[in-house]
Amino acid sequence: MELSKKAKTINPAITLALTSKAMDMIKEGIDVINFSSGEIDFETPDYIKKAGIDAIENFSTYSHSDGLKELREAIAKKLKTENNIKYNYDQIIVCHGAKQALNNAFFAILNEGDEVIIPAPYWASYPEIVKKCGGKPVFIYTQKEDLFKVNIDMLKEALTPKTKAIIINSPNNPTGMVYTEDELKNIAEFAIENDLFIISDELYEKLIYSNKIKHTSIASLGKEIYERTIVINGFSKCYAMAGWRIGYTASSKKIANVMANVQNHTTSSVNVIAQRAALAALTSKNPVLEDILNEFKKRRDYISQRISDIPMLSSLRPKGAFYQFIDVSKLFGATIDDVTIKDSEDVARLLLDKYRVCVVPCNMFGYDKYIRLSFTNSMQNIVEGVNRIEQFVKHNF
Ligand SMILES: Cc1ncc(COP(=O)(O)O)c(C=O)c1O
Known part of the structure; x- marks a missing residue:
C-alpha cells in the first residue's frame, strides 16, 4: 500500500523533536535549561480563564464555522483601531491557531506548482504548509548586513511566471526583525505590479521592544494591497493563550468566502469555549501584556549582551518577538568528543547532551549556521543557560 507522495514530502518538526528529548531528560531528573520553547512562560490571564470557565458552563454547541459572530466583530474592531484596516466581521475567519489560518490561506490561493516566495530565515512550518497545499517554496536567503530583510532586488531575482505569493512575517520568528512602513510600501508595490498575494503573519505584533518602532500591517497601506493580502494573526503569543488554539485570517470578502469553505x-467550528475566552481577551483591558513586554525586554537585553560578549558567537539584538538568533558558524570544523561540528544541529545536540541546554538548530528555518534561543524562561534559568553556553565555547575553543 503506497502512502501519499505529497504527504511524504512534508518534513517532521525538528523543533518539537529536540524539545521532547529535553523534556524526557527533565523527567529523568536531569537539569536541562530549555531555550527551545516557542510558548510564552506566562499563565493565561485570570479574566480570560474565567471567561473560558463561564463558557464551559453555558455554551456547548457549534459556533458558525467561520467563528462566533461576536468574536469576529471584536477582531474586526481591533484591526480597525490598532492596525487601521477596515474589515466587516464576515471577512474574518476564526481558526485553530495561526497555523490553521496559514493552512486555510494557502489552500485557498494555490494551484499545483504555484511558487511562494519565503524570505529566510523563516518559521519552519511555512514551506511544509505551502507544499501540503500543492505549492513550491522559493527561498530568499536574507543577510545579516540587511538585518535579515528582503529588498526589491532580491524579490525581482526570485520572481518567475509561477510566483503566486510572498510571505511577510514581521516581527519575525526567528530573527526578531521588524519591517518599517517604507519597506512594506516597497514590498506592497512589488506585489501589486506583479499580481501577487501577500500572506502577512503578524502573530508577534505586540511584542516589540522599543517605542520608536511601530508594527505596521501591510494591508493598511492602500486599497490595492488590502485586496491581495491575507492577514494572519492570533492569540497564542500576545495573550499567553497558545494552548487555547485561536487564530484568525482577515482578507477581502472574495478570499474569505473560499477560505470559509475550506x-x-x-x-465544523473552532472550540467555542476557547473562542469565548479569546473574546474576553479582546474586549477587556490587558495590563498583563505590559508585564510580559517589560519582562521580555529585560530578558532580551540580558541575553543579547551576554551572547555578544561570548567570543566565536555573533548575533543582532532582536527588535521584536522573543528569540535570539545566533551565528555559531565559527564553531564549525572543531571536533568535540569525536563529533566534528558541521552544522547548527551538531551544535544543538552537543549543547543538549554535554551542557544540558536545549536550543533550536536553525537548519529548519533555512539557516544551518544559526541557533535560536527563546526568552521564554525565568531570568534565573536564562543566566544559568547562558553561563553553560559560555562554558561550552570557552572549554572547547
Ligand atoms: C511566525 C509564526 N507563525 C505562526 C505560528 C503558529 O501559531 P499558533 O500557535 O497560533 O498556531 C507560530 C508559532 O510558533 C509562529 O512562530
Missing part, C-alpha cells in the same frame, strides 16, 4: 469542511 474551513467548514476541515472543522
Whole structure:
C-alpha cells in the first residue's frame, strides 16, 4: 500500500523533536535549561480563564464555522483601531491557531506548482504548509548586513511566471526583525505590479521592544494591497493563550468566502469555549501584556549582551518577538568528543547532551549556521543557560 507522495514530502518538526528529548531528560531528573520553547512562560490571564470557565458552563454547541459572530466583530474592531484596516466581521475567519489560518490561506490561493516566495530565515512550518497545499517554496536567503530583510532586488531575482505569493512575517520568528512602513510600501508595490498575494503573519505584533518602532500591517497601506493580502494573526503569543488554539485570517470578502469553505469542511467550528475566552481577551483591558513586554525586554537585553560578549558567537539584538538568533558558524570544523561540528544541529545536540541546554538548530528555518534561543524562561534559568553556553565555547575553543 503506497502512502501519499505529497504527504511524504512534508518534513517532521525538528523543533518539537529536540524539545521532547529535553523534556524526557527533565523527567529523568536531569537539569536541562530549555531555550527551545516557542510558548510564552506566562499563565493565561485570570479574566480570560474565567471567561473560558463561564463558557464551559453555558455554551456547548457549534459556533458558525467561520467563528462566533461576536468574536469576529471584536477582531474586526481591533484591526480597525490598532492596525487601521477596515474589515466587516464576515471577512474574518476564526481558526485553530495561526497555523490553521496559514493552512486555510494557502489552500485557498494555490494551484499545483504555484511558487511562494519565503524570505529566510523563516518559521519552519511555512514551506511544509505551502507544499501540503500543492505549492513550491522559493527561498530568499536574507543577510545579516540587511538585518535579515528582503529588498526589491532580491524579490525581482526570485520572481518567475509561477510566483503566486510572498510571505511577510514581521516581527519575525526567528530573527526578531521588524519591517518599517517604507519597506512594506516597497514590498506592497512589488506585489501589486506583479499580481501577487501577500500572506502577512503578524502573530508577534505586540511584542516589540522599543517605542520608536511601530508594527505596521501591510494591508493598511492602500486599497490595492488590502485586496491581495491575507492577514494572519492570533492569540497564542500576545495573550499567553497558545494552548487555547485561536487564530484568525482577515482578507477581502472574495478570499474569505473560499477560505470559509475550506474551513467548514476541515472543522465544523473552532472550540467555542476557547473562542469565548479569546473574546474576553479582546474586549477587556490587558495590563498583563505590559508585564510580559517589560519582562521580555529585560530578558532580551540580558541575553543579547551576554551572547555578544561570548567570543566565536555573533548575533543582532532582536527588535521584536522573543528569540535570539545566533551565528555559531565559527564553531564549525572543531571536533568535540569525536563529533566534528558541521552544522547548527551538531551544535544543538552537543549543547543538549554535554551542557544540558536545549536550543533550536536553525537548519529548519533555512539557516544551518544559526541557533535560536527563546526568552521564554525565568531570568534565573536564562543566566544559568547562558553561563553553560559560555562554558561550552570557552572549554572547547
Ligand atoms: C511566525 C509564526 N507563525 C505562526 C505560528 C503558529 O501559531 P499558533 O500557535 O497560533 O498556531 C507560530 C508559532 O510558533 C509562529 O512562530
